[in-house]
Amino acid sequence: MATLVQDNAERSRFEITVDDELVGVADYRVDGDVVVLPHTEIAPRHRGEGLxxxxxxxxxxxxxxxxxxxxxxxxxxxxxxxxNPEYKDLLAS
Known part of the structure; x- marks a missing residue:
């Protein structure tokens, strides 16, 4: 199973694909050096897989x-x- 996460800047979202099938997205908007992540979604049939x-x-x-x-x-x-506290340093103040 080949899993890939990549930025689709045209659609302002990160996408996860499994074997070339789009299975989830993380929408974002950028404000300077701050990225707001308002929504994530995984396709229903792929929920529970850790994606x-x-x-x-x-x-x-x-x-x-x-x-x-x-x-x-x-x-x-x-x-x-x-x-996952290793990501806490990314929090905007």
């Missing part, structure tokens, strides 16, 4: 790589950061 965590981790890793911070407006992203 939301893979999507959010990939999204946060890319935000870190770009030197940006994040506002986790989506409850899942906020919970993921709480559960």
């Amino acid at each position: 939301a965590a893979v999507l959010v981790a990939g999204t946060l890793d890319e935000i870190r790589r770009r030197g940006q911070t994040v506002v986790p407006a989506c409850w899942y992203v906020a919970q993921y950061i709480d559960d």
Whole structure:
């Protein structure tokens, strides 16, 4: 199973694909160096496979790589950061 997380800047969202099938998205909007993440979604038939965590981790890793911070407006992203303290430094103040 080939899983890939990538930024679709045209649609302002990170996408996760499994074997070239789009299975989830993390919408965003950028305000300067701050990325607001208001919504994440995984296709119903792929829920429970851990793909939301893979999507959010990939999204946060890319935000870190770009030197940006994040506002986790989506409850899942906020919970993921709480559960994975290595990402707390990304929180916008």
